[in-house]
Amino acid sequence: MAFYYNNKYLSLYLLIFLIFLNCQNEENVAESTTKKVVEYDMYQPSEMANLMNAMYAYNQQLKAQIVAGKTPTQLPLDLAKLHTAEMTDKNGRTPAWNSFVNVFIASQQTIIDTISNVDLKERYNASINNCLGCHKTECTGPIPKIKKLLIQ
Ligand code: HEC
Known part of the structure; x- marks a missing residue:
């Protein structure tokens, strides 16, 4: 049971971390797509x-x-x-x-x-x-x- 709770909190922290990471990634993605558009004329949403x-x-x-x-x-x-x-x-x-x-x-x-x-x-x-x-x-x-x- 104790393990289950630990695990639950661990998942929660992981989720929060991932959401945070994702926001940062989005910026990076946005930057890299703009760069790629210039180079390869890729699909831009x-x-x-x-x-x-x-x-x-x-x-x-x-x-x-x-x-x-x-x-x-x-x-x-x-x-x-x-x-x-x-x-x-x-x-x-x-x-x-x-x-x-x-x-x-x-x-x-x-x-x-x-x-x-x-x-x-x-x-x-x-x-x-x-x-x-x-x-x-x-x-x-x-x-x-x-x-x-x-x-x-
Ligand atoms: C009034 C009509 C309408 C409603 C309501 C609507 N959508 Fe859309 N959705 C569209 C259209 C049209 C497009 C294509 C956008 C374009 O042409 O640029 C689209 C595109 C998308 C895409 C693809 C984006 C991409 O990367 O190309 C996703 C995912 C999406 N909608 C999710 C949702 C979700 C989730 C909701 C509700 C929370 C929602 N839509 C509500 C009309 C709608």
């Missing part, structure tokens, strides 16, 4: 793709908090940027996009509503289903990855 990846990371963190029985209280991302961020050329703000975007933003906000009567896991999963709703028509590639965010 759009502003929207970067925002989406930040949303993914944020929701991954929400999931971990909720599974651990914690109540998330912060939404550090500026989701209004969904309305302005530049997208990959082949994608655009289609009528389907427009019908999903505000519903999605509202659903992300319900997760940090600490006085809501609706079960936290239900609010969280509803929001992830809104990611999926838009992705079904607008960008199908990341769907399997997004499904992993759902809390079973």
Whole structure:
């Protein structure tokens, strides 16, 4: 039992360390991609793709908090940027996009509503289903990855 607890804390420290490491890595990655773009004209993610990846990371963190029985209280991302961020050329703000975007933003906000009567896991999963709703028509590639965010 003692070993289990030790291990649990060890994993927690490891996780915190990894998150920290990851933030630093992201900067490095950003730097090295810019360099490579100059040298090899490599794929550069759009502003929207970067925002989406930040949303993914944020929701991954929400999931971990909720599974651990914690109540998330912060939404550090500026989701209004969904309305302005530049997208990959082949994608655009289609009528389907427009019908999903505000519903999605509202659903992300319900997760940090600490006085809501609706079960936290239900609010969280509803929001992830809104990611999926838009992705079904607008960008199908990341769907399997997004499904992993759902809390079973
Ligand atoms: C309103 C529609 C919409 C919603 C809501 C939405 N997405 Fe996206 N997502 C897109 C589109 C469109 C793209 C492609 C971006 C581009 O063209 O630059 C994308 C791209 C992505 C990518 C790929 C980024 C890359 O590196 O290319 C991921 C991952 C992603 N979304 C995750 C999510 C997650 C997680 C959520 C919910 C928290 C979400 N999306 C909500 C429309 C949406």
